[in-house]
Structures are given as C-alpha cells and as structure tokens.
Amino acid sequence: MSRSRSDRPDTRSYRSTRLATAPLLFDHLVGDSRESAHARGVLGRSTSVQVMDVFDGIAMPLAERMWAVQRADTDGPRLIFPFSRTDVARVSEQESRVLLCQLLEQSGLYYSVETPTREKYTQSGSYDLSGRVDVTVYSSRSATDRLLNVELKAGTPPMEAFRKDFEKLTREGIEGLWFHTLAAAGSRTVENLTAKMAEALGLLATHTSAARHTIVVAVCLLEAEVLLRRRIVLGADVESQLIDGPDAATGWTATGPGAARFLDTLGDVLGAPTSARDRRGREKLLILCPAVADDTLLHFSRQGDSYRLRAFAGALAGRAPWVQDDAPTSSDFLRQFPPVHTVDVLDQSVPLTEADRWHAIVTEHNRALGIGI
Numbered sequence: 001m002s003r004s005r006s007d008r009p010d011t012r013s014y015r016s017t018r019l020a021t022a023p024l025l026f027d028h029l030v031g032d033s034r035e036s037a038h039a040r041g042v043l044g045r046s047t048s049v050q051v052m053d054v055f056d057g058i059a060m061p062l063a064e065r066m067w068a069v070q071r072a073d074t075d076g077p078r079l080i081f082p083f084s085r086t087d088v089a090r091v092s093e094q095e096s097r098v099l100l101c102q103l104l105e106q107s108g109l110y111y112s113v114e115t116p117t118r119e120k121y122t123q124s125g126s127y128d129l130s131g132r133v134d135v136t137v138y139s140s141r142s143a144t145d146r147l148l149n150v151e152l153k154a155g156t157p158p159m160e161a162f163r164k165d166f167e168k169l170t171r172e173g174i175e176g177l178w179f180h181t182l183a184a185a186g187s188r189t190v191e192n193l194t195a196k197m198a199e200a201l202g203l204l205a206t207h208t209s210a211a212r213h214t215i216v217v218a219v220c221l222l223e224a225e226v227l228l229r230r231r232i233v234l235g236a237d238v239e240s241q242l243i244d245g246p247d248a249a250t251g252w253t254a255t256g257p258g259a260a261r262f263l264d265t266l267g268d269v270l271g272a273p274t275s276a277r278d279r280r281g282r283e284k285l286l287i288l289c290p291a292v293a294d295d296t297l298l299h300f301s302r303q304g305d306s307y308r309l310r311a312f313a314g315a316l317a318g319r320a321p322w323v324q325d326d327a328p329t330s331s332d333f334l335r336q337f338p339p340v341h342t343v344d345v346l347d348q349s350v351p352l353t354e355a356d357r358w359h360a361i362v363t364e365h366n367r368a369l370g371i372g373i
Helices: 022-026 037-043 051-071 093-107 159-171 187-202 205-210 238-244 259-265 330-336 355-369
Strands: 110-121 129-138 146-154 175-182 214-221 226-233 253-255 282-289 293-303 306-310 341-344
Touching (some): 051 175, 051 214, 093 129, 110 159, 159 175, 159 205, 159 214, 175 187, 187 205, 187 214, 187 238, 253 259, 282 355, 293 355
Antiparallel strands (some): 214 226, 282 293, 282 341
C-alpha cells in the first residue's frame, strides 16, 4: 500500500477544513429535507434524509479521514492500518467503522453500532433471526428515531455478502449508505463491483420493488484518493439503474484529489496484464478473476499462448493445475475472464510444488486486498 511521494495525488489545492469542522457538515442532515427532483418525478415521495446530505455530510468526510490515515498525515487521525506478519498493510471495514464513529461523535448526531434489525432474516442456517446493521444514525436520543442505516465493506467480498447486506438496507425501510473501501482499484474493479451490486439487488427484486427509499453507494479508493458515488432509488427498476440505463457506464460520480486522474482511465477496457518475464518468456502472476474464483487470488503462469491456473487458497484450493473450459489459450482466457487485479510474483523463488508456502503467500495478499473477508 505504500507509495512514493511523487506517486500520490496532489492534495494541496483540495484539502478542506472538514477534518476540523465536522459538526458543521450536519447542519442540514436532519429535518425537512427535500428529495431530489428525479426521485420525486419517478416515485412521488419525500424523505427525511436528502441524498446529497448523506454523501456530503457522512461519506465524503469519512473518505477524507481514510485518505489521511493512508497518507499518515501528522494532523490526521491517530488510527493506522496494521501490518501483517509479512509487513503487508491490512485494510478492512473496521477502520471505516472507527472513523465513522469519531465523525458522528463530533457531529452531535446520535448513533448505535451493530444495531439489531427490526425485520427477521434467514441469512445462515434455517431460522429467521434478527440481523445486525453496522452503524445506525438517529434524529434524536430515542432508539425509535432511526434516520440512516450504514453498511461498511472492504475489499472484494463474495456475492452472498453483497446480497445479505443489501437485503438489510432494503427491508429496514429507512435511508441507507453503503460505504465500500478498496485499497487499490482500476476500471475493471469498478465494473466488477457494479455487476455484483446489480446481481445482488436482482436477487432481492421482491423487496426492492416494494421499498420506497434510497441507498447511496460510496466507494472509497485509498491509493487513488477518489470517492465514487451513485444512488439507487428503490421502488424503480433497480437493476437498470446499475447496468442498463443510459448512465450505467458513467453512473459513478468521482470526487477527491485523484478524481481527474482516475476519470481518465475509468471505463477503459484493460488489456492483458503485463509483468516481468524470465529469460524463457514466462510470466507468473496472482490474479483476481471473480468469474472463476471470487474468494481468492489465483496463480496464473503463462508462456506464450500456454497457461495454467492454480488455486492455493479458497474453495478451489487443492485442485490440479487447469486450463479454463472454452479458453484453451492465454489470450482466450484473458479476453473471456479479464482479471480485476494482478500481483507480479515472478521474483518469488518458491517452487510451485510447495503448496503450503504458496498458500501463505496468497493468503497474505488476499488479506491485504480484503479478498474473501
């Protein structure tokens, strides 16, 4: 996660006074807010939380604190991203939870953590049970005055994690914020994230069609120092808002010191991953291909059009090296299953026969990227 100073976005013209004046950001969060013109036209309703207030009042200042931790600003939060035993920084939803609670403490709003849901859910096992919402914001000290539910995510969790948490944000009947932290991401990662959200919400069509509120989705890119946002209006055609609408490809609004640089690449189709080659022209990469395995990085070795996949962690661990069906060449594979993240491991002098050592290497990279959490 560490970067040289020259690689970091220039924040001098962007840095605001939000870190010092957090209470001022919430002046308009509570009260008789107006719904956006679009939502009024589509659904003819009003809401107590304005969409932009959720973003400007919570998501954006939270992202600024996350970036300050990433930069190790001397005047920023005292929180740090801990290192694993191999000195790889771990990024999880726990950091955003701590910083969000600090933000809410300064705001004057009331909040709770791990809030029991009002509805019951069958999310594991065979019994309907109350779930938990990461953070809930209230309009008063009364525990019945729930104003906003917040779910915090990091990395690239499996599909079921998306479905479960979107179900809570949908069925609880109040405004929602999905705040998702990614250590590093490109256009493919955003594309994959959008597809997962659309699929998860598609599985909840009965609930989303009956709901009458809004979910703001905010994706915090740490290294790029970009906050992406988009809005999901429940009660309308949710999937089309993400994948079919005229703004589906560009529906993410980018804000932050690295936004201009990121927008230059957002939406570009990434080509085959490039890496160092040994003297025989061989490449060795760890790749994240959610269409093949969404719970771990896979080992990808390539020489010309020949390739092999190996799984040292996750559900496919222990499988014999394989070539993906209908992708007999490396070019076919990269075209049909483009990786959303790659790690060059050519310099790892560990024989592929030592599965335990590779398991440890892959696991550390998975943890650093938040994969499978």
